[in-house]
Amino acid sequence: MSTVTLDKLTKVYPNGFQAITELSLTLEDGEFLVLVGPSGCGKSTALRMIAGLEDITSGDLYVGERLLNAVQPKDRDIAMVFQSYALYPQMTVAENIGFPLKLRKIGKRDRHEQVYQAAEILELTEQLEKKPAQLSGGQRQRVAMGRAIVRRPALFLMDEPLSNLDAKLRVQMRADIAGIQRELGVTTFYVTHDQVEAMTMGDRVAVIKDGILQQAAAPEALYENPDNVFVAAFIGSPSMNLYEATLAEADGDYLLRLGDQTLAVPDRVVAARPALRDYLDQPLVVGFRPEDLEDASVVPDHPDDQRLHTEIAVREALGAETLVHFAIAAPSVDSGDPDALDELGDEESSRCTARFSAATRVRVGDRVRVNVSTERLHFFDRKTHLAIRS
Amino acid sequence: MNRRTFWGFTIPSVVVMLALMVFPLVTTVWLGFQKLLLRDLNNPEWVGFDNYSDVLTDPEFWAAFRFTMVFVAIVVPVTMVMGLGVALLLDRVGRGRSLYMAALLLPFIVTPVVGSLVYKDLFERGGLLSWLWEVITDDPFAVNAGNVKWLIIIQSIWYIMPFAMITFFAGLQTLPQERVEAAAIDGANFLRNLWHVILPHLKVLILFVGLISIMDAYRVYDQVFVWTGTRFTDAHTLSVYNVRVATAFDIGRLGKGNAIAVLNVIGIFMVLIPFLWRSYKDQIAERT
Amino acid sequence: MRRSSTLSRIGLHATMLVLVVWSILPFIWTFQTSIKFTRDVAAKEPVLWGYETTANAYRAFWLDEDDINMWSVLVYILVVAVVCLILGQIGRRVRHSWPWFTAAVGVIFVALWRFPKVWEVNDEYDFLINSIVVTVLTMLISLSIGLLAGYGLARYTGISGAVILIVALGFRALPRTAFVLPYFFGAKEIDDWLNSSGVGSWDFPLIDFPGIDTLQILDTRLAIVLALVAVNQPFTIWMFRSFFMEVPKEIEEAAMMDGATRLQAFRRVIIPMMWPAIIATGLFTMLLAYNEYLFVRVLAPTEWTLPVAIVSLTGGESSRTITEAAAASVSITLPIVVVIILFQKHLVKGLGAGAVKG
Structure with a gap:
């Protein structure tokens, strides 16, 4: 009608x-x-x-x-x-x-x-x-x-x-x-x-x-x-963390190089996105949402090669959850949102936001391990900024 | 709003201004080149710049010009300073403010010729002030060619001052209280406060009042006419001289009158063009 | 504000009183003159108080009869004023004030029209009527076309709008003399043409103005009104424009979404928000028309309004006495005093608004 x-x-x-x-x-x-x-x-x-x-x-x-x-x-x-x-x-x-x-x-x-x-x-x-x-x-x-x-x-x-x-x-x-x-x-x-x-x-x-x-x-x-x-x-608040990274294949395993850290990417993640294979060893954009990160001491049973190692810079306890900020030694990506706050960071290191459950005991200055739900990683083309899916 | 709607709304006013301002102004310029007498309006004769050379060699024109300049040079600054002073005082009055304001506004609101008449009455024979003068100086007082210019100036200050006062007063009402308080905390005395807080706030208004006062003082007619009539032609301003030349009974020279009018227009525009240009720039800036 | 000491407060009020005296002394003096007997006025030393009062001067100036009780005239005027005031007050409390406003205008109209039938009046009464007609017509025409143009100029963003505004600003500065001479000449030309072509003496069957046999421009109230409307346009459009700029354009857009045409939105939504502006601009227009001297003197050699009448009738050659001149001055000033008392707030606000946007 x-x-x-x-x-x-x-x-x-x-x-x-x-x-x-x-x-x-x-x-x-x-x-x-x-x-x-x-x-x-x-x-x-x-x-x-x-x-x-x-x-x-x-x-x-x-x-x-x-x-x-x-x-x-x-x-x-x-x-x-x-x-x-x-x-x-x-x-x-x-x-x-x-x-x-x-x-x-x-x-x-x-x-x-x-x-x-x-x-x-x-x-x-x-x-x-x-x-x-x-x-x-x-x-x-x-x-x-x-x-x-x-x-x-x-x-x-x-x-x-x-x-x-x-x-x-x-x-x-x-x-x-x-x-x-x-x-x-x-x-x-x-x-x-x-x-x-x-x-x-x-x-x-x-x-x-x-x-x-x-x-x-x-x-x-x-x-x-x-x-x-x-x-x-x-979409999403806090925003998705977006970095330049490289996906490499070594001995049949996929590794994501994020600055000086590496994350193992399970085979099925790449299998779901066949086009990703074309980007091997080339810079691309990887994204993960703050809620896809978790304090390793709260959820210990997580593959150790799917963890980031970092030091907490800022901690915001919101009650139901705790937001923490830390640096990642990888270039961040400008999403093109004029309202976004200027990223803290430079070419070498960028800010990363994680949403930990309230059970976390981390404090500012602590060195922590952070679980990354690699199943939920997002990949984008570095030039076109389009999602790499098929 | 699109162009068609705009013209729909604006056209009546534009037609009025075209027909009754632009067209007459063109007529004025045209008439300025004609020899044209009031008693014989049907036979204009093209004389080129004769009227202008006639005007520019007329000592009465230069007398009127001089007095008009003196008039503007005294009345405008005095009314503005007085207006600001009274506005500051009025701003401090709590109770009875509107009563004072009504009384102070009266000279500005009243019919100018009537204002001039009643003011003049004070100085006429049997008037309150001429009697006071006589009591104090022991000399009889009479309005004469010598003092009439000063009387006109004083009465004009009396007449125009309320305009400056009320405009500045309105401006003072919009002065943010925090700024005054901040200055007070900084230990500003009255003069510093005036210079650093009040005057900057009133800057636009001072320019506005100044311009309006210059325009109005430059074209002053009513007061001068009432004070002088045909008696004290020395004290005529440009406007009065202009009307007198053009419409004097039986000898009115309309052509020459229009030439004077054109000169008057050129005179005020010399002052105004920078301001008009700035306003035009503002208007254009507002639109992009 | 800081609390000022009693002493400085007294000083402040004393200064204000001096200023008030400077402002209104001439009016007080003239008012005294108007109610004195001629012998007191002619006295060598001014009689400041204790004199006998009389309304003779007013009677002599306005009325053509000698044996009228001025109290009855005063009561007549007071009754009219009170009725209008009551109607106005009812109008303010009742939502739809237009009928009440119209009623008040009607009362004034009837009062003015009946007055010369009750008392024999002098010619001056015609000048009063001329003043009222000229003022009301100028206000009506000037404000209506000014409102439309002010709205258009506030909302249109094209360059032509800026040009019109600046040209108008320039016109605002011009001396009246630049206009009055061509007006006079043009009106004369038109009248000559009307005469020679015979159009002026056409008999219009439907338009039969009493006392008018021939059509002409010069020496009519119409000429004065047109001239005043023209010279008032620059002020009116700038004033209205600055008030319209304060009305958010979403309001009329909302009205248009609600189903109104542009004109309906203007009339039913915008205009009702503009009454303070209309009153303020109307007051200044009223003063302009009521106070005008030069245009009337040149364009209307016999159809005088009050200012010209007063200057001419109190000049040297006139037979009018000083007290009558004073009575005339008081009579013409009184309505203006009433206006400031009633509308002072609007007047101040209008000056402020016009000035700030300037």
């Missing part, structure tokens, strides 16, 4: 800046798709093109069978929630929510009823007569939602709707919005820079960088099988 199709959408600004390049995506009816990317990657531009607030330079936009390129925003049957909420300050909450209905010339009685229904869903019935200035941040956010859901549009657009809320409220609203969307079953296109939001809310997550779509997949798939270095680094 309301499948949304973006076919090679491209946006070039008058000053020549290409914000979006051939973005193609299909949203199934009722799907919650999250477009995520670092700041300035063009994700808001994509959203505004769908809304009709920006002209489409080239490419086609369909909702259902209808081509929307030249349709006015008001006639697109699309509702939008803005980052700043954009509530009308002189109207009460009820008038704000009812405004789309009023513009559609829906009678007073029907309007009241529908506004009340929307307010009930959003738990705003107590606030209906207040002005936006009298509301808390979370309530304002709900009013903005109310204005969108009251008219049952074909598509919801949400532009970082939670970024102005404090952390606690954000977690709660995350669940609420996802719940409301499921309840209403309206196709939703959600934009955020926060990968946690993307992973927790989306049926599918599309990662975008510099106006180019990197990968679109279900959250788990994105996490397990990132297509390239950028996606690998961007």
Whole structure:
């Protein structure tokens, strides 16, 4: 019914800046798709093109069978929630929510009823007569939602709707919005820079960088099988550790040289990725997530040749787990995320983050052995940054 | 907003400005080259730069020019310094501030010709201040060609000062309190505070008030006309001289009047062009 | 703020009082003159207090009858003012204030229209009406086209917007004399054409203005209004633009997503947010129109507004006495005093806003 199709959408600004390049995506009816990317990657531009607030330079936009390129925003049957909420300050909450209905010339009685229904869903019935200035941040956010859901549009657009809320409220609203969307079953296109939001809310997550779509997949798939270095680094927190390394074969065993250390890579790991054999003895990019590292003293029964030896530099006890940082004598890899913190380290050594279980007793300065789950290593081409899989 | 929508919104205003500002300005330039008398408007005659040489050799023009320059040179700095001083005082007043403000604003808000009339009444025969003068100096006081220029200047300061005051006052309201407190902690006395905290904060406003005051002082008409009428033509400013030449009963010379107007426009633009250029640059920078 | 000592507080208030006296002394003096008898005014030594008061001057200036009880006139004006104030207050408390505002305007209109039917008035009453008509029309036209243009200029990012703004800024600086002469000449030319072609004496069946037989530009209120609207445009568009810049563009985008056209978004969402700006800009426009002298004198040789009337009627050759001149000055100033008292906050805010963006 309301499948949304973006076919090679491209946006070039008058000053020549290409914000979006051939973005193609299909949203199934009722799907919650999250477009995520670092700041300035063009994700808001994509959203505004769908809304009709920006002209489409080239490419086609369909909702259902209808081509929307030249349709006015008001006639697109699309509702939008803005980052700043954009509530009308002189109207009460009820008038704000009812405004789309009023513009559609829906009678007073029907309007009241529908506004009340929307307010009930959003738990705003107590606030209906207040002005936006009298509301808390979370309530304002709900009013903005109310204005969108009251008219049952074909598509919801949400532009970082939670970024102005404090952390606690954000977690709660995350669940609420996802719940409301499921309840209403309206196709939703959600934009955020926060990968946690993307992973927790989306049926599918599309990662975008510099106006180019990197990968679109279900959250788990994105996490397990990132297509390239950028996606690998961007999804997951703390980020995946990524280094330049070399895979060598000696006496039928595979060894990964990571700086001055070596890790044995089981045969089946290479067998699952036949293409890896082409990279033997050549530099490639290896990645492992912090949760795939563990303190050897907590899990002693781990093959000793699949361990790193290092000295703890920083320790952050989070209660349920402990994050530790240490140096690895291998060059790190720039994932291309402009929001990423500058890596501590230089050509010779890079920072590595590990997520140990809370049972660990390591302290700063301790020399430790770290188990590496080699089954879960990720390999990428050093030049193209694409995953080496097949 | 796209170009078509923009013009849709802007066109009424642009048409008004084209028809009633750009076109008249062109007419002014054209009329400046004509010999044209008020009593015979139907027979303009092209005389080239005759009007201009006529104006530039007219001693009355130079007298008006000189007085206008003196007027600007005194009124603008005095109103600005006074305005800043009063604004600082007003900023310290807690209770009764709005009452003081209303009273201080009155000269600026009131009809300028009426303001001039009531001010003049103080100095006329039987007026409060002329009587005081007589009591103090034992000499009768009368408005004459000698003192009328000073009276005009004093009354203009009285009239314009509230504008500077209220603008600076509005600016002081936006002064971040932390900056004042930081200066106080650093042990700044009032003068240091003024120099290092307040004046830098008001920099843009000072430029703004200065420019507006220069423009308004340069084209002053109402006060001067009320004080001088046809009596003290020595104390005429450029605008009054201009209107007098153009519209004087029976001998009005519209052509010459327009030539004066063109010279006046050129005069103010010499001051303004750097500022306009800077504003244009700002505008362009805002757009990219 | 630091707590200041009592002494410095007294000093501060004393200084302020001196400044206040410097500001309003002329008005006090003139007000005293207007309520004195001629003999007290003519006295060698000014009579500062203890004099007998009279409303003779006001009666003589405005009214054509000698035996009117001025108290009844005062009561008339007071009743009108109180009714308008009550309507305005109701309007502020009730959500939809437009009907109440309209009602207040209606009351003023009826009061002005009935006044000369109750008392015989002098010609000066026509000048008052002219002043009101010119001021109201200038405000209406100037503000409506200024609002539209200010919005366009705030939202459009093309170069032509910058050019319009800068040209307007330049116009703001020009002396009035650069405009008044071509206005006069142009109006004269148009009138000559209207006369010679006969268009001016056409009989328009539907438009029958009482007292107007021929169509002309010069010496009409229309001429004054057009001139004032034009010279006020630069100020209006800059002022409105700076206020519109403060309205986030997401607000109208939200309205457009909600199903509004650009114009609907402007009218139903943006304009209601702009009332403080409209009031501030409107106040300055009002002062400009109400106070204008030069344009009226040159463009309207007989259709005077109050400032021209007062200057002309109190000049040397006039038969009006000093007390009548003073009464006239007080009468023209009074509405302005009321305006500052009512709208002081908006006025200050407007000056601040215009200035900061300058």
